[in-house]
Amino acid sequence: QDNRISIWSAGDLGNAGLNGEYHGEPHLLCDIQHNGDVMDMQFLDQERIVVASSTGTVTIFRHHQNNQTLSANHRWDKAHYHVDQDTSCGGAACTGVVCNNPEIVTVGEDGRINLFRADQKDAVRTIDNADSSTLHAVTFLRTTEILTVNSIGQLKIWDLRHQRNEPSQIFSLAGDRVPLHCVDRHPNQQHIVATGGQDGMLSIWDIRQGTMPVSLLNAHEAEMWEVHFHPSDPDHLFTCSEDGSLWHWDTSTNVSEKPSFLHQGGRSTAYLSHSTINQSVVSAWLSNDPTKDRMEITNLIPNQTLSVNSLDVLGPCLVYGTDAEAIYVNRQLFA
Numbered sequence: 001q002d003n004r005i006s007i008w009s010a011g012d013l014g015n016a017g018l019n020g021e022y023h024g025e026p027h028l029l030c031d032i033q034h035n036g037d038v039m040d041m042q043f044l045d046q047e048r049i050v051v052a053s054s055t056g057t058v059t060i061f062r063h064h065q066n067n068q069t070l071s072a073n074h075r076w077d078k079a080h081y082h083v084d085q086d087t088s089c090g091g092a093a094c095t096g097v098v099c100n101n102p103e104i105v106t107v108g109e110d111g112r113i114n115l116f117r118a119d120q121k122d123a124v125r126t127i128d129n130a131d132s133s134t135l136h137a138v139t140f141l142r143t144t145e146i147l148t149v150n151s152i153g154q155l156k157i158w159d160l161r162h163q164r165n166e167p168s169q170i171f172s173l174a175g176d177r178v179p180l181h182c183v184d185r186h187p188n189q190q191h192i193v194a195t196g197g198q199d200g201m202l203s204i205w206d207i208r209q210g211t212m213p214v215s216l217l218n219a220h221e222a223e224m225w226e227v228h229f230h231p232s233d234p235d236h237l238f239t240c241s242e243d244g245s246l247w248h249w250d251t252s253t254n255v256s257e258k259p260s261f262l263h264q265g266g267r268s269t270a271y272l273s274h275s276t277i278n279q280s281v282v283s284a285w286l287s288n289d290p291t292k293d294r295m296e297i298t299n300l301i302p303n304q305t306l307s308v309n310s311l312d313v314l315g316p317c318l319v320y321g322t323d324a325e326a327i328y329v330n331r332q333l334f335a
Contacts, residue, residue, distance in 0.1 A: 003038060005051060005070060006031035007063055010319070010329045026329055032061060032070035037093075040137075044099045044118055048073060056080035056091020058106050060118060076116060076123070080108030096137040098146070105146055107135035113148065115160060127165045130158070136181045141190060141207075149180035149195055155205060171211045173203065182227045186234050192285050196224030196239055202249070204285055214286050220245055226311050235284065238318065240308035246320055248333070250296040251284035300330065
């Protein structure tokens, strides 16, 4: 199977007609072959993309914008591998990657955590037996701390400043240890963390207190593959699933007020103002039953049947990919 990394142009974000409709089709700018399945990828900066492979390799690709080509800039072979296998045979899948330039953190099926720097050949730090089970996803909590989720329902915090190879905190789902597949943290209230897993439930955690989620919300009918807070309007959260749905969770208290702070420059507003809106958002995510009077949930793809494997969101734009081998761009999230 020929797997490829592709760069697409979805047109200029501001390039919409009077009614917000967009007239250009997304088009392919360039692509490059990739060995193994692409398990995860993230931009390191404007030109470089870090890609996790099912072979265990982690590659930095560079996008040359002057002539629209992609090239492999750096590669860490077998960043993830099973110890009991002869090193000549396959590695263990690298399941997740997160970047905070120049730092790159990867996790894998082998329960290993690697810390790389984009400008260094060897790993800065490796925690070999970080987890006895598969690590499915990773994200930064703060610049020196990361969050991981694993296949036995645990959320862990790791402090990369400490040399001991153990998590600083462990949180877990009660009862059945349902595998967790994805994790994201609230962009301005860093103690609020969202995870999703095999049972399709959305879990909201307050990492300042307790070891269990503060709320469990019934969500999808199959695995939840990704969860993302909107980066500049985090009272909006998005989840996608194997069941073919993509949900928009809206906890903004007064729905009619939305447009005022959901404009392109919304990021500065969200970061700088601890207005009543921001306060209510926080309590909405952390209240025991956020759905009761605060939450509007919309399935953005009502008739979809194939798995929605990945999503990302920025400003008024949502992009997602499905098992139909198609990429969809929704430019009117808040229309």
